[in-house]
Amino acid sequence: MEYKYLTQELRQKIDKYVQTFPVKEQVIIPALHLIYSKYRDIEFHHMEELAEYLQVPLSHIEGVISFYDMFRRKRKARHHIRLCKNLPCHIMGCKKLLELFEKITGEKANEESKNGRFYIETVECIGACSVAPAFMIDDDLYDGTKITEEKLYEILSKYT
Ligand code: FES
Structure with a gap:
């Protein structure tokens, strides 16, 4: 088979996982990370x-x-914001953080992006509870503990 999307470079990286993991199903997640x-x-x-x-x-x-x-099937905007709403992040103020995101971006969480720049999604634990309320923008993880409106504005302005 000729691979259009699974480039040779991707296949070489996947092969390394295949050599590491005894069961091919175990390679699915790391391979999806590579593709993503x-x-x-x-x-x-x-x-x-x-x-x-x-x-x-x-x-x-x-x-x-x-x-x-973490594996979205379809791009919903140029940048994907994931904001954890699980209990530890809830206790640490993710609701207020979400309000800031919505105010600055003009987008509503879990709704279609209006201008295509940001899509905000509330998600369950993203594995960063130590920096709760945690959020990610694309692949970048952020510590939400000391985020002010000015700081968030500055962060978001990096994602054009
Ligand atoms: S509970 Fe929010 S990152 Fe784990």
């Missing part, structure tokens, strides 16, 4: 090629993607 980093999306054709390359059922890959928030 490259394309900023996981689309059906990416899944198809990965299933073919790893020789695993497509349904296994779809299952992983539907389980993990």
Whole structure:
């Protein structure tokens, strides 16, 4: 099979995981991270090629993607903000942080982006509870503990 999206570079990196993990299904998550980093999306054709390359059922890959928030299927804006709303982040003030995000961006969480620059999503734990309320912009993780409106404005202005 000729791979259009799973470039040779990606396949070489995936091969390293294949050599490391005894079961091919274990390679799905790291391989999806590689694809996501490259394309900023996981689309059906990416899944198809990965299933073919790893020789695993497509349904296994779809299952992983539907389980993990971090793999969005379709780009919703140029930048994806993920704001954790789980209990530790809730206690540490994620609601106020979300209000700041909505005020500065003019977007509403979990609603379609109006201008295509930011999509704000509230998610469950992103594994950064020590810096609760935690948030991510694309692949960048932020400590939300000392975020002021000015600071957030400054951060967001880096993402054009
Ligand atoms: S609970 Fe928010 S990052 Fe873990």
